Amino acid sequence: xxxxxxxxxxxxxxxxxxxxxxxxxxxxxxxxxxxxxxxxxxxxxxxxxxxxxxxxxxxxxxxxxxxxxxxxxxxxxxxxxxxxxxxxxxxxxxxxxxxxxxxxxxxxxxxxxxxxxxxxxxxxxxxxxxxxxxxxxxxxxxxxxxxxxxxxxxxxxxxxxxxxxxxxxxxxxxxxxxxxx
Numbered sequence: 001x002x003x004x005x006x007x008x009x010x011x012x013x014x015x016x017x018x019x020x021x022x023x024x025x026x027x028x029x030x031x032x033x034x035x036x037x038x039x040x041x042x043x044x045x046x047x048x049x050x051x052x053x054x055x056x057x058x059x060x061x062x063x064x065x066x067x068x069x070x071x072x073x074x075x076x077x078x079x080x081x082x083x084x085x086x087x088x089x090x091x092x093x094x095x096x097x098x099x100x101x102x103x104x105x106x107x108x109x110x111x112x113x114x115x116x117x118x119x120x121x122x123x124x125x126x127x128x129x130x131x132x133x134x135x136x137x138x139x140x141x142x143x144x145x146x147x148x149x150x151x152x153x154x155x156x157x158x159x160x161x162x163x164x165x166x167x168x169x170x171x172x173x174x175x176x177x178x179x180x181x
Contacts, residue, residue: 053117071097073114089125
């Protein structure tokens with residue numbers, strides 16, 4: 001997968017299963033644990049709620065071969081996150097990059113693409129939930145204009161401290177967030 005060229009684009013419906021599989025692999029790699037049926041089921045449930053956007057990074061298909069999904073970002077409708085989340089914000093529910101393709105800017109491209117899609121759908125705010133100990137993700141979110149808010153809460157599966165991150169001023173044209181500082 002390294003050395004491949006990637007295209008960030010809107011997903012087609014039949015790619016949701018590949019995204020769930022990628023999420024399950026990426027979480028297992030990040031956490032240094034075996035793949036989990038609980039993680040897989042929780043990801044599947046996120047694809048079952050009203051969707052704002054699903055953006056994927058895929059390899060350019062070779063002759064006759066299907067494109068491989070190297071990453072994705074799922075944005076769901078306001079109110080599909082946790083109780084108490086900002087009611088007017090689209091929810092960046094899942095964002096993952098294949099561990100073999102990390103470190104090449106795909107996460108940033110997917111995040112900006114997802115934010116742009118949310119803005120194009122009329123959402124001026126976006127939110128996500130991030131593990132407090134996931135330093136690479138937190139750097140990405142902060143650099144894209146997301147800011148932490150509220151008290152930490154226990155992640156539904158791992159129990160690890162997790163926090164809401166919110167971006168105001170979503171720009172549909174550029175997929176960027178107007179930062180306050």
